[in-house]
Amino acid sequence: MLRQVHRWPGLLAATLILALALSGAVLSLFPATERLSAPTSVTGQTVGDLAAKVLAAHPGVEQIRRSPSGKITAYWFDADVAGAAVVDPATGLDVASADKGAVQRWLTDFHRSLLLGDAGRYATAAGALALLVLALSGALLVARRQGGWGRWFAAIRGPWTGRWHAELARVAVVGLGLSALTALWMAAATFDVLPVDEANPAMPSAVSGEVGMSPAAMIALQETPVADLRDLTFPYAGDAEDVFTLSTGAGTGFVDQGTGKMLVWQSPGPWTVLGEWIYLLHTGDGAALWGLILGLAALTVPVLSVTGGLIWWRNRQSRPRLAGMVAAPVAETVILVGSEGGSTWGFAAALARAVQGHGQGVHLAPLSTFAPLAYKHAKRIVIMTATWGDGDAPTSAKGALERLATAGPLAGVPLVVLGFGDRSFPAFCAYAEALEATAKAAGWTMPLPLDRIDRQSPQAFARWSRTFGEGIGLALDITHQPLPPQSTALRLVSRMDYGESVQAPTAILRFAVPKVDLWHRLTGRGFGRFRAGDLLGIVPEGDTVARLYSLASGEADGFIEIVVRKHPGGLCSGQLLTLQPGDAVQGFLRPNPGFQPDRSPAPLILIGAGTGIGPLAGFLRANRGHRPMHLWFGARHPQADYLYADDLATWQVDSRLTGLHTAFSRTGRRHYVQDALREDAEAIRRLMVDGARVMVCGGREMAQGVRDAMTEILLPLGLSPAALKAGGRYAEDTY
Known part of the structure; x- marks a missing residue:
């Protein structure tokens, strides 16, 4: 469900979100350029001094505004002709045009309303809502993928599209979510949906009636630094009853033009203060660095769109299409699939079609979508899953084990688990076994014991289908011959x-x-x-x-x-x-993301025997950054099967290999790699204290021997291979 919540806003509103993100990224540059180009302010200058200088340059001045970047703009009338200019606060003289450039005006209008007026504002609000949903659901998906919020910044592994999508998302999600939320707030304010505070204090009932005092002599203006100024509006020429209106970050007040005293003052209400913060957070106006950060976050949207689209397309292409599939809430048979390479989907589709042939409504979906409350008319749930790596969940089953453990069983709805794997691997169907154990502990009814399909055997699957059919009262005898992978x-x-x-x-x-x-x-x-x-x-x-x-x-x-x-x-x-x-x-x-070096500078302990040196040699060959890598390698005889001997010597010379330790079992000493590890226990413990990661490759018996040796070695440190594996510091690739 969470993936669907994340997927559909992105697919349906992709063009709109891209348009808003790219225009927002360009607009984020303007506060920074404005700050850099604004005339240098005078240290300690007061509003009274500034007003006097501008008044001398433009006797018909009506208003002075200071932008959050520090730019000061004066507005005046000269013989009934309006004028405006950016002024130098030191002199009050004009230094630049007050008009925004045509590009900035066009981009601002486009970003706010798509150049379509109110209809466009509604559309951009919808785009902001879609972006907010994407940001929130994306954050939840990253946390789920990482194994919890506490592992938010842990290393991300997997195919490059999913890895880069998650890498960018976890960096940009805060900026994108905040941009979307503040955009929705500003849209609501535009359409008068939010409460508002009184903008100005009540006009004073009594003024001095005097005119002619210079702003430089006015106490209220002299006590206000230019750095606090928002705007100063001058009284109407010749009107002795009019006043100066002074606005700062602290509020708005009226100043008597004859005495220079503050007549009345009003601090901003909470809605005004909040609105100003929302504006700053959305635009970066007044916080140029923050604006640039938001712009960089916005620039991740095109990349996230591409990688997200590729992930969706790959997932779509990897699943067989099932004609006549019904939605989950009305299905009688729900088939959930955990697959890494895609072959398990073929068996699941064959089962689905066979059950459909008996008039049953079937829903076929990834195991990662497991949501029992959605299966309102289900008579049975079938989980068909492969195992990835050392008993881990395959890609399309992420998070299912945790949800199975916490979701209550459906009354009267049995659950069946079928595992797929290769018996030659040590973790044969381990993930399916974990699902079965978890389901039993949660109280699910399981009429059939876990069955296992070895190496995609059509015969084993046909046998299981007959047993399954007998249990549900349907005659099933399914023959499915997997297609060979595209090579x-x-x-x-x-x-x-x-x-x-x-x-x-x-x-x-x-x-x-x-x-x-x-x-x-x-x-x-x-x-x-x-x-x-x-x-x-x-x-x-x-x-x-x-x-x-x-x-x-x-x-x-x-x-x-x-x-x-x-x-x-x-x-x-x-x-x-x-x-x-x-x-x-x-x-x-x-791809084999579970057996890749992380990108930290911490030492790497590589342990292999026989052909297990293959990927370890590849890691050393690629170690052009000279990360500390230490190799413990076991073979039969140094003159017979010392694989990569010349390369290892070369890599030691050019510092790709920091330390080399060998063990040979067909010499007089009969030495194995686990023996070499025990001999170097102190050195290994020092490396582990420095944060080293361990990578083991080779046969199952060798890996178990290494695991036993490392258990002894790490015991004084209070560590173990199991604990290190849970923390991402111990990886095995065994056969």
């Missing part, structure tokens, strides 16, 4: 072979980056943008299930590199290790 031909340019002598054939394979068109470069799709640690998917011949390999290179390196070890009976690894330079294989990219 690109990758040409091998070089290979380096290792490990034959220790019966572990391994190769560093380097592929050429395929040609990428401008659209894919701009959107980051396909091979348009990638980093070390992202995943290269390879679909082997004779299979539809991709194998994923961590990248040892980034886009800036100009090549695609992976490290592959041949597994006994391994279909994909066997095919890859038969490739020779010039051969090609089909591959695709998948």
Whole structure:
């Protein structure tokens, strides 16, 4: 629901919000330029002195105004001809025209009313309301994505569109929200919706009737600094009963033109004071730096529009279209999907169509939209979800676990959870397991135990569908064959072979980056943008299930590199290790935001064994800023499978690698990487005190051994791998 609240104002009012934001950004420059160009004020000058100088230069002066920037403008009549000019406070003489430039006048009118009068003012108010909804809902989404308000400024990970959208949003949301709120206030004031205070005090009943006193001699004007002046209106020439009207930030009063004394004074009411603050906050007039900050916030709107539009388009394209889908409140079967790569959506759509075939109303939606109170006619809720990383929620399931834990179960509505994953990974269906456990704890009725679909198996899904159909009284036997992911031909340019002598054939394979068109470069799709640690998917011949390999290179390196070890009976690894330079294989990219170095200057502890050095080598290769990086690497024998040995030596020389620690298990010492960690416990503890982050890549058994060693090492510091992982300082990429 929150995503929809955020999405639709942005989509429907995008052009209007863009027009208001860009015109507002340009207008934010004028207070700063006006302040820079305004004549220098005279230190300690009084209103009486200023008025006397202007009166000498323009005997027919009617009013003097001082803008928040310090610019002083005089207005007069000379032989019934009106005149106005910016004046020098030191002399009272004209220095510039009082008229705003044509561009500024046009932009101001456009920003306020789109050049359409009252109808335009209503439209801009609607745009401001849409922007306010976007700002508030966006702030809630960022907080939810970050895991709470306390982690507002924590590192953001994910595909570049979502990451940049959130990065900009969390910086600009305060300025954009405040601009929208103050715009709505000013619109309400324009249409007389808000209460108002009495503008001026009551005219005094008795005046001296005298005329001719110089403003420089008037006590009330001499006691008022020019810095406090808003405006001074002169009495009508020849009218002894008229008075000076003095307005400052502290209020408005009438000054007797014959005695120079203040006759009556009125401080501004609360609505006036509040309105003045609203005006300053919206325009920056009188606070030039704040105006520029607002302008910068407004300039984020075009970027947020583009990234937000790309996020919406990607999400829309990743979901299969379901003909005849009904809205959530009237659906009998609600199917909620948690997916990262999109394959789970295909299974969900197949289930939805099969249930529709029995005359049931079905609603298919991302798991992140989970909202039980909306499912008013539901007879069942089905959650079909993959797992991301080390048991985390996939992209389309963000926040669902927390809402499931807090939302009360629906009476008489069963909940079914089906997990998707790869049994070779340690966190196989871990997120689905967490959902099931949470649902049981919350009191949901769960007629079927959690089932798991390994490697998108059509047979396993068909078996589950029959069981599910029997439970709801429908004959279901669904066959769904996942489509292979869209891939690109990758040409091998070089290979380096290792490990034959220790019966572990391994190769560093380097592929050429395929040609990428401008659209894919701009959107980051396909091979348009990638980093070390992202995943290269390879679909082997004779299979539809991709194998994923961590990248040892980034886009800036100009090549695609992976490290592959041949597994006994391994279909994909066997095919890859038969490739020779010039051969090609089909591959695709998948972001891996959970295993990327953050951007802090804190030390980085890299731990890997065997082919797990691949992404770690990529991080070192990209470390051109010389962040302290320390590598603990385990292999079998230094003469057989010491991967990247020459590169590691080079990176030490040019300070990309700060410290190198190795362990070899097929030498006389039989040393493993966790043994090396224990030997360097004191050095590791010092790094952790300095805020180091730990990144581990390799086999599951190695990762568990490292976890045990790090638990022992960190115990004196009161830390643990689990606590560090919760704080974003311990990441694993295991297989």
